[in-house]
Amino acid sequence: MTTRDQFVGEARTWLDTPWQHQGRLKGLACDCVGLVLETARALGLIDFDFTNYERRPDGVSLREHCNRLMHPIPVAEAGPADVLLFAWNNSPVHLAIVTGPETIIHAFAINRRVIEHRIDERWRAQIAAAYHIAGVE
Numbered sequence: 001m002t003t004r005d006q007f008v009g010e011a012r013t014w015l016d017t018p019w020q021h022q023g024r025l026k027g028l029a030c031d032c033v034g035l036v037l038e039t040a041r042a043l044g045l046i047d048f049d050f051t052n053y054e055r056r057p058d059g060v061s062l063r064e065h066c067n068r069l070m071h072p073i074p075v076a077e078a079g080p081a082d083v084l085l086f087a088w089n090n091s092p093v094h095l096a097i098v099t100g101p102e103t104i105i106h107a108f109a110i111n112r113r114v115i116e117h118r119i120d121e122r123w124r125a126q127i128a129a130a131y132h133i134a135g136v137e
Contacts, residue, residue, distance in 0.1 A: 001137045002043045007081035011039045011097045011105050017114045019107050024049070032095040033062075035107045035114060036083055039097065045135040063092045063129065070131035078130035087128040 023029030086094040096106035105116040
């Protein structure tokens with residue numbers, strides 16, 4: 001088993017990694033999907049990848065991948081190490097890892113890197129779903 005603290009700690013080792021679509025290399029390049037997948041892979045929780053998505057992923061297919069690969073949970077129950085799916089213009093297209101009661105870490109194209117910050121009301125309004133990764137306790 002992996003603890004929530006271990007998962008968040010591994011995700012934080014990716015801070016400041018430059019954003020790049022479908023990137024999967026710590027310190028060199030990653031996107032929001034890559035951050036989630038590679039954090040889980042580093043801890044031995046997964047052994048797969050998926051790269052069949054456009055620069056702005058189709059919300060339907062990203063949600064389908066999330067529903068298939070993780071366990072949906074109520075948004076209100078999301079805690080550290082859980083994954084949030086965000087919707088821009090009502091289309092779920094972005095992933096972030098919860099790091100604390102009011103914080104997330106994610107590879108964000110606008111900031112051009114992996115960042116960690118507080119979830120303000122603007123961000124909170126965009127949450128479309130929450131997920132738990134099997135093997136994290």
